[in-house]
Amino acid sequence: MAITRSRAATRRRRWTAALGATALAVAAGGALAAPALATESSTPVQFETRCVPPPIAQIPPITGTTTAEITVDKAAPKVGDTVTVTYTITKPAASNPVDLALPADIMTPTGKVVLGGAQTGQINVTGPKKNPPVPGKGSFPAFSMTGTFTVTEPGSITLSPGDYNIHTSYLMELDTPCTVLNPPAPVSETVEAGPVTSPNARTLALETSSGDPGVRVTVTGTKFTPLAEVTVVGRAGGAETADKMLVTTDSEGGFVARLKVNDVATTGVVAYEGGAWDPEKGAGPVKYKVVVPTPPNSQTLTAAVNAGELSMSQAGDAVELSAVDFGTGGAATGALKTVTVKDFRGGPAGWSLTGKVTDFAGPGDPIGAGNLSWTPACTAKAGSPSVCVAGSAGPVGSAGATLASTANGTLTGGEFTVDAGLSLDIPAFTAPGSYAGVLTLTLS
Template sequence: MPSAAPRSPRSTGPRRRWTAVLGVLALVVGATALAAPARALVAAAAPVDFATHCVPPPIAGIPPIDGTTTAQIAVDKATPKVGDTVTVTYTVTKPAASNPVDLALPADIMTPSGKVTLGGAQPGSVTVTGPKKNPPVPGKGAFPAFSMTGTFTVTKPGSITLSPGDYNIHTSYIMELDTPCTVTDPPAPVSETITATEQPGANERSITLATASGKPGDQVGVSGAKFTPLADITLVGRAGAAQTADRATVKANASGGFTASLTVNDKATTGIVAFEGAAWDDQKGAGPAAYTVIDDTPLPDNSQKLNASVVAGTLSMSQAGDTVEMSAVDFGAGGSATGDLRTVTVKDFRGGPAGWSLTGKVTDFTGPGGSKIGAAKLGWTPACTTRPGSPSTCAAGSAGPVGSAGATLASTANGTLTGGEFTVDAKVTLDVPAFTAPGAYSGVLTLTLS
């Protein structure tokens, strides 16, 4: 139940842009041992201010609030390719409202949600949500900052702008209440800009079926386009990620197209793929195109046939926090600053043949007066755990330096059927040279799942 916060002037100066990240590492070089490590901030675009109209819950008995929100947008990929999934983080550093009453609000009752506005080459919006988490809010105190995340898929090359959009603060204390806040003069100022490029060597092969279903033994017409001219093409039935007994071959014409028939006998077939050569290659294949075998086998008397399906999902990751505090190192002695990477959870629910790789790269650690500790000084010892029952087994990357070139944190191999849920951790160590200038140093570790 908010009230107006003081209006702050909209920034008109140049905005400093940063590559968005999935982790920050920080340490302190001090004059004595066990100096308290400094707090590190996630690198992101500079905050922007925009006028906001907030409507308190009717029970609050106060009029709408016209105030100023300060917010910023961060992304995990500053230069994505078409087809990439970009994770967006919308952080409201200063809401346009505060607690209007003397009653203190307890911790973990606020759940934020909102929209990020896309512009430029790919106009649209991204839905973002945040966790139900907040510190206690004293009576008449300012509402705390909060972050919300969401994803979108890049569909067009070019410059894509990201601006803060409308947001809502839902509170669950005594009653379930909402405080929606809308951008007074949309769109809000641009907080981040990414540059998308075409996917190099993108596989444009495609297939279409003349019919989507048939009885066992029926032939289905299959047409293909943009295959390698005059290549030998294999047509195969699929049951999920596994191949069925249905198989045929055809040669592409001089334009890379083909038309063929595939006899479908296997009742397990749920899709059809086409690929160049004798073995499936997702870079030289197309499909699966959905196909249903209509089982016409007569049922015994007084019986019923039960059908079920399993729907494939996506490859995703999340992390338990975005800041790592590393141990302090003495000035003059140098040595190792150590810490634990925030746990990363990878969920591979695609149910296909492809494995995945999680890699990381780090920037130089910057400190007071432009002092630096090189990225090559950071090393890690990865660890990876596979959830029981997962088809794939997670392999931890090799212990060693991370650096600006990057290294593998964890991965799974390709297989007939892959997937599962995995937790990834790492011990991180920064080799701090002796007589490094005292002060707080921060570097940015970016993780990429592919």
């Protein structure tokens, strides 16, 4: 009898383990990671899935509706960029159909994201082995899987949910594949990929660095776009003067212009393609001085304004986020220490302030960098030539996001105050204790 009971118990344990794994697979998995925050363009989609339980479960395949969402860390990458993709099952196809309570941390999901449009193929995505206990007959929480792909073609690239598999490690190792019926699934995310940005190799040279008012100076340009119209114009600091002319480049992108300089305020000469100055499509400024003849019995008075630097400072280097309760989790909130940006260069270039964060390490499993989001704000000091634009609210992540920026312009600069509200999404059953990550800010 002892031997018989042992064999029966063993069979019951195997059947119970298989049934539990099957229930998870039908439900498209447990809460393996907190769902990623959606980018502005991502859309939740629904599609029919067919999940095949392990044979040992003796349960037929089950078809159900899955709701999912795909997000990316770069909505406008360039060819050659690596894009991180998060595939989140936000609403499983079914609940746990049995009374058996399933333990924590037994499931590891894998799957595929389907690319379409300008670039085709599939992305392999994987989730961590992490889920909270699932009560009998209870609903399954969401889970996420991540992967990367390299952009190879410019244009609109669509991302759709693909097949996925739930691997369970509960008394035995089991797999439950789930396939998309009537593929492809609806598009959940679209990225707009740009071409590779070529380095600006345009050059500009002047025959002489000074001359009397009204003198024509020879301006030579190279490496511009062949047979393109180019504006050659004097500059007074960051502003253009009335000394301007248009030329057309030759078949090799070169030109020679004879610019007549009348404005005594001219400090340099630039050349650019297009309707307005663009440092990516122009060259210069090259220094030039208009020499005004000194009348008899006079003295020439000059004053200089020296260009400064682009710099930043911060009000502190430590942020204490609010606490959350074990078993509940949720948003730990706080505020970024105020950052002050000073742009005293006095030129045409704007600036960009970006940030990226590490995973949050602590006594339990790390909290992913993608769980930190921010809501940026930026204010320009009165009198600043540039307008400060706050970055988009959303996840920061290890790949980084823009906190604030100013655009290129005729004359840029000023002093700016940058802040952000912070929110860290902490999974419900994260081990108690302190978790810390490092947010690095970069000004360029």
